[in-house]
Amino acid sequence: MPELPEVTVISEDVAALARGLEVLRAAVFRPDVTNVEPEEFERRLVGRTLRGTGRRGKIIVLDFGEVVGIVHLVISGRVLRLPGWREPDRMNTAVLEFGGEGEPLVLAFTRLWLGYFDLYEPGEEDEHPLISRLGPDPFSEGFSVEYLEDAFRRKASIKGLLLDQSVVAGLGNIYVDEVLFAAGVHPTRKADTLTPEETRKVHAATRDILRRAIELRGTTFDSYHDAFGETGGFQHELKVFTRAGEPCPRCGTRITKSRVAGRGTYSCPACQVAG
Ligand SMILES: [Zn+2]
Structure with a gap:
């Protein structure tokens, strides 16, 4: 999608x-x-x-x-x-x-x-x-570190929360996995266990990764093309998504695929802190 x-x-x-x-x-x-x-x-x-x-x-x-x-x-x-x-x-x-x-x-x-x-x-x-029902846009002022700290005071998995459009508008399966990898947070973590530092990292990574993906005109796997029929370029910068079995670009451990919040989820079992 x-x-x-x-x-x-x-x-x-x-x-x-x-x-x-x-x-x-x-x-x-x-x-x-x-x-x-x-x-x-x-x-x-x-x-x-x-x-x-x-x-x-x-x-x-x-x-x-x-x-x-x-x-x-x-x-x-x-x-x-x-x-x-x-x-x-x-x-x-x-x-x-x-x-x-x-x-x-x-x-x-x-x-x-x-x-x-x-x-x-x-x-x-x-x-x-x-x-x-949409939550704040990641590029809006409403999407602040304080807002996320508040939103994360729940026992739901961090992945499930970030996929929830009423928490933050616009993220889906690809970018949530990439954001959590960049932040060093395992997708299965309960949101209310994140440290303030981890929440700050999730906030910064969300904006950085989305901005970079827009610069590269999106991610193409099979069907996504822009309105000019061109493919995006961000698929070449994905660190974990669809990379099961490949070495983690940060620590070399094999990336694993599991099911979190009902979605195929890619993460590094070593450098994403499972809490
Ligand atoms: Zn790693």
Whole structure:
């Protein structure tokens, strides 16, 4: 699933491609892709101009002025530039055609049957069920060391807490494993056992790793590509994720794979303190 860095890149790409362009055509494959009737999806978007894009956690926000698009790409969803208009299908679940000075631009939002492309009134996007429950963004002021110390006063595993979007918005399985490795904290640790120093390290690592991953335009395993069809580069900088059996880059011990918080989890049994 695209996490904060990949969603940031896709959102910025869509802005680079389509900001200032008017929607000429809009269609969804099935009613369950969006929160409005397919006819309404078309009627409310056609004639609108994309003013800008943003992100809330792992959700893309498209500002069309009088209507806001809320896009959640899950699993292998992506935004794809198509060579020309085509009716939506199982793969290209929502399709938008933009017009401007040059050639029309056609963007497909793929595999949305697990995600969605909802339409909201401007200013009401924060009431969307997933957005209203989001915790602070890692790059916001609200995401402070003090905030984390408070959030970590629970017996839940540190990994489970960091995956919880109401604790911090935007982290998923890949980046949580990398953050905990960088902080030297084992994923199975109970959050309330972290020392103040470890909490500071988790905080700093979260920002550092996400920033670096955005710089490298995300992590690509199988399906993630940016809206220009390019792969990301952060997969080459992963220290533990998918590296089971390889030597830990810090201490040389073999990295292990286990199951924590219901997710495949990679960690170093030696230098990530299990407490
Ligand atoms: Zn190690």
